[in-house]
Amino acid sequence: MTDLGFQLKGSVVTTILLEIQTLSLDSIVAQLREKIEQVPHFFNQAPIIIDLSKLEQDLPLDAFDTLIVSLADLGLGVIGWRCDQENKPTWFSQARIPMLPASKARPILIPEAKPKETSPDVVVKTVVEERLVPQATKVITKPIRSGQQVYAEGDLIILTQVSAGAEVLADGNIHVYGALRGRALAGAKGDTQARIFCKSLEAELVSIAGNFMLSDALRKIIWKEPAQVVLIDDSLDITPL
Amino acid sequence: MAKIIVVTSGKGGVGKTTSSAAIGTGIALKGHKTVIIDFDVGLRNLDLIMGCERRVVYDFVNVINKEATLSQALIKDKRTKDLFILPASQTRDKDALTIEGVQAVLDELSKEFEYIICDSPAGIEKGAQMALYFADAAIVVTNPEVSSVRDSDRILGILQSKSRRAEEGKEPIEEHLLLTRYHPERVAIGEMLSVSDVEDILAIPLLGVIPESEAVLKASNQGTPVILDQESEAGLAYTDAVDRLMGEERPLRFLEIQKKGFFKRLLGG
Numbered sequence: 001m002t003d004l005g006f007q008l009k010g011s012v013v014t015t016i017l018l019e020i021q022t023l024s025l026d027s028i029v030a031q032l033r034e035k036i037e038q039v040p041h042f043f044n045q046a047p048i049i050i051d052l053s054k055l056e057q058d059l060p061l062d063a064f065d066t067l068i069v070s071l072a073d074l075g076l077g078v079i080g081w082r083c084d085q086e087n088k089p090t091w092f093s094q095a096r097i098p099m100l101p102a103s104k105a106r107p108i109l110i111p112e113a114k115p116k117e118t119s120p121d122v123v124v125k126t127v128v129e130e131r132l133v134p135q136a137t138k139v140i141t142k143p144i145r146s147g148q149q150v151y152a153e154g155d156l157i158i159l160t161q162v163s164a165g166a167e168v169l170a171d172g173n174i175h176v177y178g179a180l181r182g183r184a185l186a187g188a189k190g191d192t193q194a195r196i197f198c199k200s201l202e203a204e205l206v207s208i209a210g211n212f213m214l215s216d217a218l219r220k221i222i223w224k225e226p227a228q229v230v231l232i233d234d235s236l237d238i239t240p241l
Numbered sequence: 242m243a244k245i246i247v248v249t250s251g252k253g254g255v256g257k258t259t260s261s262a263a264i265g266t267g268i269a270l271k272g273h274k275t276v277i278i279d280f281d282v283g284l285r286n287l288d289l290i291m292g293c294e295r296r297v298v299y300d301f302v303n304v305i306n307k308e309a310t311l312s313q314a315l316i317k318d319k320r321t322k323d324l325f326i327l328p329a330s331q332t333r334d335k336d337a338l339t340i341e342g343v344q345a346v347l348d349e350l351s352k353e354f355e356y357i358i359c360d361s362p363a364g365i366e367k368g369a370q371m372a373l374y375f376a377d378a379a380i381v382v383t384n385p386e387v388s389s390v391r392d393s394d395r396i397l398g399i400l401q402s403k404s405r406r407a408e409e410g411k412e413p414i415e416e417h418l419l420l421t422r423y424h425p426e427r428v429a430i431g432e433m434l435s436v437s438d439v440e441d442i443l444a445i446p447l448l449g450v451i452p453e454s455e456a457v458l459k460a461s462n463q464g465t466p467v468i469l470d471q472e473s474e475a476g477l478a479y480t481d482a483v484d485r486l487m488g489e490e491r492p493l494r495f496l497e498i499q500k501k502g503f504f505k506r507l508l509g510g
Binding site: 142143144145146147148160161163164165166178179181 | 365391392394395397398399401402413441442444
């Protein structure tokens with residue numbers, strides 16, 4: 001039991017990145033409004049990050065503040081901003097919203113009602129940042145019995161045995177700190193980097209990203225010994241631990 | 242509150258009813274008021290093993306359906322004080338058992354008895370699930386051969402996922418392994434799994450090992466629980482198992498191949 005009434009956790013969310021490329025902010029806001037009117041549901045209450053790294057001139061702090069207010073009027077919630085780390089504006093420590101570290105982003109396709117002409121000097125580009133969200137690890141402390149099936153979206157750690165006739169699946173890695181006698185399928189959604197580790201390899205079947213091996217084949221390599229299963233060039237490699 | 246113990250296995254013919262009769266009798270012999278319930282509706286056997294088949298008038302299903310009271314259906318054992326049997330119905334099937342009905346009977350028995358032994362039918366379907374649903378402890382009867390061990394493993398999974406204790410998130414059912422029909426000679430030549438093989442696969446504490454014995458068949462045919470035959474190894478092994486169930490320490494015996502005695506060798510026996 002804990003005395004705390006809250007819990008602090010890390011989380012990764014997908015947001016819209018607004019790359020500012022010119023200083024004509026009024027024009028940007030106008031164009032953005034037009035875009036939002038075409039697909040209002042896409043931007044509704046959307047969290048947004050202002051990115052100044054593509055801006056070659058310096059943006060004054062009051063202009064930046066005005067931009068935040070204008071974006072709020074459009075229904076966008078500015079949650080932070082970022083800029084080129086070597087080319088920070090002089091006021092970077094005074095900004096009212098958090099400054100975020102730079103990272104890679106890729107352009108995404110926005111559902112567009114119909115393409116409209118944009119003036120060449122003002123370009124608004126929306127970039128959505130997407131990262132692989134790490135899934136929580138599942139830890140099992142009781143034996144997995146024949147006929148039982150356990151699936152983890154992340155890694156799966158089993159502190160005891162997996163009986164013959166049982167099946168364990170994970171999108172990530174599988175660790176078995178006991179005998180692995182049933183079936184183990186790691187990288188169930190196609191992650192070829194996933195691995196299987198076990199204290200005693202006696203499995204009916206091991207599989208990584210759909211590439212599998214049966215017990216007859218395993219017996220010839222490692223049997224009833226600690227082992228790991230790795231996928232190398234579409235074939236399973238069984239090595240002692 | 243009574244302690245509810247299910248005797249189960251998954252596989253049929255491994256010795257569930259023999260073990261239920263022996264262990265129920267053993268507990269009653271220690272002075273605890275005990276009832277053994279036959280959950281094998283449609284394949285009634287416990288009454289035969291207990292030698293009370295001619296005294297069955299009402300059964301478990303009659304009580305569930307309120308066609309008879311518990312006191313009408315309970316059969317008092319003639320040999321062992323403090324021991325009662327609740328026979329199964331031979332003319333009905335497992336669908337006659339309902340969670341509410343079984344619970345009502347167990348609740349009523351709990352007021353009067355210290356131990357309730359539920360003799361489970363084979364399989365993992367309704368009858369077996371009803372027998373284990375309310376259990377506090379389970380005795381998993383296993384023969385030293387691969388299919389029996391596999392089925393016991395399956396039933397252990399069901400004990401930990403489909404019992405009331407599991408569903409209500411309470412302390413899990415206490416598990417005991419009872420290895421029956423053990424044949425040390427066949428283990429030695431690799432025809433049978435050894436005690437340690439089975440323990441390794443099932444990973445639950447060992448309650449006892451009952452050696453294969455002619456006394457078991459003889460006792461069944463006579464309608465006497467084998468535990469009452471204190472001349473036989475099986476009877477003694479069951480007594481040890483009951484002692485362990487009650488928390489006493491008993492060394493395992495009858496696991497070694499019996500050497501011929503000096504006189505037997507001398508006389509060429």
